[in-house]
Amino acid sequence: RSRGDAGAVVDADKRKRRNNRRLSKRMERLENEVHQAMAVMDAETGKLLNYKQLMRDPKYRKKWSISSANEFGRLANGVGGRIKNPTNTIKFIRRKDIPKDRKKDVTYGSFVCSVRPEKKEKNRTRFTVGGNRINYPGEVATP
Numbered sequence: 001r002s003r004g005d006a007g008a009v010v011d012a013d014k015r016k017r018r019n020n021r022r023l024s025k026r027m028e029r030l031e032n033e034v035h036q037a038m039a040v041m042d043a044e045t046g047k048l049l050n051y052k053q054l055m056r057d058p059k060y061r062k063k064w065s066i067s068s069a070n071e072f073g074r075l076a077n078g079v080g081g082r083i084k085n086p087t088n089t090i091k092f093i094r095r096k097d098i099p100k101d102r103k104k105d106v107t108y109g110s111f112v113c114s115v116r117p118e119k120k121e122k123n124r125t126r127f128t129v130g131g132n133r134i135n136y137p138g139e140v141a142t143p
Contacts, residue, residue, distance in 0.1 A: 040064075040113050040123075051111035051125065067125040068111060075127060090127075105135040 039048045040060075049057070054064040073079030075090040098106060107130035116124045 040115055049113075051113050054113055063123050064113060064125065067113070067121070067123040068127075070121065071111075071125045071127050107134055 040050075040054060041048055049060070051064070051068070054060040055068075069079050070082060072090075073083040074086055076086060076092070077088055078086040109127055109129045112126045112128055114124050114126075116122060
């Protein structure tokens with residue numbers, strides 16, 4: 001049975017979509033593995049630690065406090081002269097100062113901590129914002 005050229009095009013499109021889904025799933029798994037590989041692991045317990053756990057543990061608190069302060073310094077306007085080129089991409093305001101028409105645009109942020117031995121600053125903290133909820137008229141990409 002011959003379906004003609006139209007049937008072949010439909011089959012090719014289905015294969016492309018299926019392949020794209022498979023590739024997306026593989027990429028997501030790979031990204032998760034990379035994130036876990038660079039995550040902070042407690043040498044004694046072997047457990048992966050997130051920002052909140054690092055800040056609660058006296059063994060890690062000081063160095064990860066400095067790391068997170070450096071991240072805020074990069075995003076804001078520096079911190080104690082340690083950050084040479086702050087980006088001024090974040091500004092802190094009080095809740096009462098949020099314009100009424102923008103209250104629904106308030107999103108969440110979370111810290112992601114990793115150990116990067118190849119970097120000058122080995123303990124890396126990054127502040128990520130809820131990208132699925134960003135509604136901002138300006139540029140939202142990283143500098």
